[in-house]
Amino acid sequence: MPEAQSPTRKRIVDAATRLFYAEGIGRVSVDAVAEKAGLTKRTLYYHFKSKDDLIAAYLDGRDQPNLKRMAGWFEADQGGVDSKVEAIFANLAVAARHPKWKGCGFLRTAAELASMPGHPAVKVGSRHKSNFEAWLAGALSGHGIEEPEVVAREIVLLIDGSFSIMLIHRNPDYIEAAGRAAATLVRARTPDRD
Amino acid sequence: MPEAQSPTRKRIVDAATRLFYAEGIGRVSVDAVAEKAGLTKRTLYYHFKSKDDLIAAYLDGRDQPNLKRMAGWFEADQGGVDSKVEAIFANLAVAARHPKWKGCGFLRTAAELASMPGHPAVKVGSRHKSNFEAWLAGALSGHGIEEPEVVAREIVLLIDGSFSIMLIHRNPDYIEAAGRAAATLVRARTPDRD
DNA sequence: TTGTGTATATTCACTAGTCGGTATACTTAG
DNA sequence: CTAAGTATACCGACTAGTGAATATACACAA
Numbered sequence: 151m152p153e154a155q156s157p158t159r160k161r162i163v164d165a166a167t168r169l170f171y172a173e174g175i176g177r178v179s180v181d182a183v184a185e186k187a188g189l190t191k192r193t194l195y196y197h198f199k200s201k202d203d204l205i206a207a208y209l210d211g212r213d214q215p216n217l218k219r220m221a222g223w224f225e226a227d228q229g230g231v232d233s234k235v236e237a238i239f240a241n242l243a244v245a246a247r248h249p250k251w252k253g254c255g256f257l258r259t260a261a262e263l264a265s266m267p268g269h270p271a272v273k274v275g276s277r278h279k280s281n282f283e284a285w286l287a288g289a290l291s292g293h294g295i296e297e298p299e300v301v302a303r304e305i306v307l308l309i310d311g312s313f314s315i316m317l318i319h320r321n322p323d324y325i326e327a328a329g330r331a332a333a334t335l336v337r338a339r340t341p342d343r344d
Numbered sequence: 345m346p347e348a349q350s351p352t353r354k355r356i357v358d359a360a361t362r363l364f365y366a367e368g369i370g371r372v373s374v375d376a377v378a379e380k381a382g383l384t385k386r387t388l389y390y391h392f393k394s395k396d397d398l399i400a401a402y403l404d405g406r407d408q409p410n411l412k413r414m415a416g417w418f419e420a421d422q423g424g425v426d427s428k429v430e431a432i433f434a435n436l437a438v439a440a441r442h443p444k445w446k447g448c449g450f451l452r453t454a455a456e457l458a459s460m461p462g463h464p465a466v467k468v469g470s471r472h473k474s475n476f477e478a479w480l481a482g483a484l485s486g487h488g489i490e491e492p493e494v495v496a497r498e499i500v501l502l503i504d505g506s507f508s509i510m511l512i513h514r515n516p517d518y519i520e521a522a523g524r525a526a527a528t529l530v531r532a533r534t535p536d537r538d
Numbered sequence: 539t540t541g542t543g544t545a546t547a548t549t550c551a552c553t554a555g556t557c558g559g560t561a562t563a564c565t566t567a568g
Numbered sequence: 569c570t571a572a573g574t575a576t577a578c579c580g581a582c583t584a585g586t587g588a589a590t591a592t593a594c595a596c597a598a
Binding site: 174256258262264265276313314315331334335 | 366367368370371446447450451452454455456458459461466469470473474494497498500501502503504505506507508509511512513514518521522525528529532
């Protein structure tokens with residue numbers, strides 16, 4: 151029985167993360183992951199019972215880092231809540247300009263697995279996106295927004311729309327347009343206090 | 345040299361469309377497409393020089409039908425422009441409840457090809473999405489909206505966000521939330537005329 | 539200290555099947 | 569007779585997953 155915190159397991163997940171994100175889960179073989187991790191495929195299968203298992207572990211490992219990154223951008227901005235929201239998009243647009251940027255790993259994996267809705271990796275993705283939406287709703291409340299859950303969901307839709315459309319057009323202007331739309335929606339739910 | 349309008353070619357594209365949309369381009373083999381079309385792989389390769397070529401033809405064939413469908417929903421709604429926009433999302437939500445619905449073929453293909461940004465199929469997808477955005481901007485203008493191109497782009501982001509997030513959560517409520525957000529954004533750019 | 543048992547961790551070599559693509563030959567219509 | 573179109577059969581490369589042997593490390597008894 152392999153250890154859950156084994157350093158070997160971590161090396162495998164690290165290798166899988168790099169390859170799966172760069173090429174997509176369907177274009178990366180288990181052999182390639184094993185080679186990148188510097189061990190044999192049989193060892194990989196000692197630590198993971200299947201490729202599907204490994205894919206789920208890959209996404210699971212991205213949950214917290216992604217959340218922290220987004221939260222960091224929101225909290226670092228010194229403006230009002232509309233500015234804080236727009237800052238998420240501005241930082242996303244910067245990241246999207248990096249040549250290694252390939253969109254959102256959760257969404258791309260879900261797209262590749264569209265014919266297998268119950269796949270464990272899709273469930274991990276669903277949980278991650280729900281976590282983010284819940285965090286955002288919490289972050290919005292306390293800023294005088296009327297229905298923070300509604301606005302959080304609208305922002306989530308704009309973020310994921312940005313991710314998707316970037317893969318088609320490769321034009322970060324769309325992310326900035328989404329940021330302005332998000333700020334508009336925030337203000338639409340913020341009662342004037344004059 | 346194969347004919348561009350050959351009925352055999354059409355049969356191949358029809359078979360490819362069904363399989364690629366249902367399973368994703370990476371999970372469908374050329375053999376499977378040939379079998380579904382009722383001919384051999386060699387015949388398929390007489391009409392298409394590669395699988396990549398076939399993928400591009402598949403998406404190219406979806407351009408006009410998709411545009412007409414969206415335009416039909418917009419035009420059929422009898423309300424104001426905000427209601428017409430929301431009608432697109434309402435109809436999308438209905439479609440998304442069908443068990444065979446697997447999201448947007450253009451976006452899913454772009455996600456699968458994220459590591460090959462110049463792929464011909466991605467270009468076809470980019471053109472399609474631009475066509476839709478341009479049509480929408482045109483449809484919005486003449487309804488007293490201040491910057492129809494800006495609003496069209498915001499709506500496009502919400503539509504593609506709906507497609508993506510549906511593949512993760514499989515919950516059409518998100519599409520309806522996107523529709524309400526889109527209507528809000530339309531009204532935010534429609535000056536009061538009282 | 540030495541020897542033995544045991545659980546964890548790793549390797550090599552392999553299976554059975556699929557992949558995109560093609561060489562060659564046949565059919566059929568003009 | 570020719571050329572477009574279709575079929576059979578095949579290629580080498582790659583696929584996920586496995587069987588059997590082995591290396592390593594530590595526990596405990598003599």
